[in-house]
Amino acid sequence: MLLAPSSVFAADLFAADSTVVPTAAMQLPLAANGAFYAALIAIGTLVFLIFVAVMGFFLLRYGKLWVQAYMSVADVSLPSLIRMHFTKVNPNVIVQAKVMSAQAGLDIGRKAGISTRRLEAHYLAGGNVMNIIHAIIAAARAEIPLDFDQAAAIDLAGRDVLDAVQTSVYPKVIDCPDPSRSGKTTLSAITKNGIELRVRARVTVRTNLEQLIGGATEDTVIARVGEAIISSIGSAETHFKVLENPDMITRVVLDRGLDAQTAFEIVSIDIADIDVGENIGARLQSDQAEADTRVAQAEAESRRAEAVAQEQQMRAMVASNKAHLVLAEAEVPKAMAEAFRAGRISAPNGSAI
Numbered sequence: 552m553l554l555a556p557s558s559v560f561a562a563d564l565f566a567a568d569s570t571v572v573p574t575a576a577m578q579l580p581l582a583a584n585g586a587f588y589a590a591l592i593a594i595g596t597l598v599f600l601i602f603v604a605v606m607g608f609f610l611l612r613y614g615k616l617w618v619q620a621y622m623s624v625a626d627v628s629l630p631s632l633i634r635m636h637f638t639k640v641n642p643n644v645i646v647q648a649k650v651m652s653a654q655a656g657l658d659i660g661r662k663a664g665i666s667t668r669r670l671e672a673h674y675l676a677g678g679n680v681m682n683i684i685h686a687i688i689a690a691a692r693a694e695i696p697l698d699f700d701q702a703a704a705i706d707l708a709g710r711d712v713l714d715a716v717q718t719s720v721y722p723k724v725i726d727c728p729d730p731s732r733s734g735k736t737t738l739s740a741i742t743k744n745g746i747e748l749r750v751r752a753r754v755t756v757r758t759n760l761e762q763l764i765g766g767a768t769e770d771t772v773i774a775r776v777g778e779a780i781i782s783s784i785g786s787a788e789t790h791f792k793v794l795e796n797p798d799m800i801t802r803v804v805l806d807r808g809l810d811a812q813t814a815f816e817i818v819s820i821d822i823a824d825i826d827v828g829e830n831i832g833a834r835l836q837s838d839q840a841e842a843d844t845r846v847a848q849a850e851a852e853s854r855r856a857e858a859v860a861q862e863q864q865m866r867a868m869v870a871s872n873k874a875h876l877v878l879a880e881a882e883v884p885k886a887m888a889e890a891f892r893a894g895r896i897s898a899p900n901g902s903a904i
Contacts (some may be wrong), residue, residue, distance in 0.1 A: 553787075612636075616646045623647035638671065645670050655688045660796045665699050678706045686712040693720045697760060708764050714815075718758040722818050725769055727752040727776045737826065738777050740784035740826050743830015748784055748793060750800075751824040752776065756815035766814030775809040776820060790827060797822040813898055 600796055613632040620627035627649050635642040649659060658664035665684075673682050683702040690697035695716065705712040728735045728751075737749040754776050759766065783803040787793050793800065803821045810817040 613642060616642055620646050620649060623653050624652040625653045625665055626661070627762045635671065638675070640671050640674050644674065644680050648680050651684050651688065655691065657687065657691065662805060669703075673703050673706075675683045676707060678703060682706060682711070682713050686716045689713065689716045689720065695719055695760065702759070705760075705763050710763055710814075712763075715758040715760060715763055718756075718762060720814075722755050722757040725754045725756060725773060727773050727780070727790055729755050729769075729801040732770065733772070737824070738780055740781040741829065741831050742790045742793065743782060744789045745830055745835065746790035747828030747831045748790055749824075749828050750780055750784065750822060752780060753821045753823050756810070757818055757819070759810070759814055759816045767812060768814060772810065772813055772815055772817070776804060776817075779807055779809060781806040786902040792824060794827075797825060817842065 556743065613636075617627065617629050617632060619625075625646065626644055630640050632646075635645060641771065645667060647669060647796050649665070652659050652665045659666065665687075673683070678734070681701070683706050687697055687883055690702075693716070702712050705715065728738055730736050737751050740748050740750060743747065754772065756772060757767075761808065780800055783800045784793055787799075800822060804820050805817065
């Protein structure tokens with residue numbers, strides 16, 4: 552601080568002659584400077600105490616987490632923990648995720664690795680941070696390519712990324728048809744000779760992480776496999792061929808590439824059971840014969856009705872003709888009488904009657 556001219560002058564006087572007694576005018580600037588310095592010291596002390604109190608609060612609250620991250624070389628600084636406090640991010644989750652990543656040997660670099668900022672962003676976006684860290688570690692152990700961005704995208708899309716990785720490592724078996732979805736336990740297909748076959752298949756699939764986002768789900772896979780099985784059985788000449796070689800169905804189905812644009816890759820399709828059902832062809836022929844019989848009966852009844860109607864029409868015509876005949880016979884006596892009166896009829900001897 553710069554001293555006032557009067558204070559500098561007074562200080563010089565004191566230095567020149569210590570016997571000089573300061574006057575009242577000289578004591579006023581000295582008192583003002585002392586009060587100013589005291590106020591500055593008080594303010595500085597208060598600010599320092601507030602800073603110490605705030606830092607003490609954060610140290611007490613997050614000191615254990617910071618020490619854990621530091622000892623694990625997880626690259627989580629104390630300012631980052633303080634920032635999480637104000638951004639409403641759970642620091643326990645972030646620190647645990649960074650510690651697990653560091654101990655698993657994953658890249659936790661701040662530029663391209665699993666950084667604290669990226670974990671905070673995924674947490675604020677509503678993602679499951681621990682789930683994707685477990686998935687990335689499991690994928691790394693199984694030598695499956697899966698980076699943080701891909702795992703985060705799958706998680707935010709609503710898919711269980713950890714279950715997807717586990718399904719990639721340990722394939723999943725799907726029943727076709729699935730009783731829990733369709734309520735049916737077998738697929739019904741008919742060969743060319745009309746015999747019904749009831750088939751139950753098992754489809755082994757594993758997750759295709761590259762097509763997990765936007766890929767079709769299990770329902771599509773089940774529908775495609777069921778359609779292919781029914782089609783392959785329908786192309787068989789007899790049911791004996793299918794019973795002798797059930798693998799002909801699986802070969803045809805696998806060759807169709809049914810896992811295209813789906814979230815799964817079909818590993819194998821196995822026929823678990825085949826039962827012979829009804830003779831649908833014979834039943835259909837019987838039903839067709841019965842229908843043809845009914846049609847023939849209806850046509851015969853129609854012709855009979857037409858014949859009866861024609862017979863009645865002929866009888867009516869006979870009756871009408873008889874009536875005309877009676878009328879004509881009634882006119883004969885009248886004509887004869889008229890002829891007698893007119894003299895047009897004579898007796899056999901030549902005389903008029």
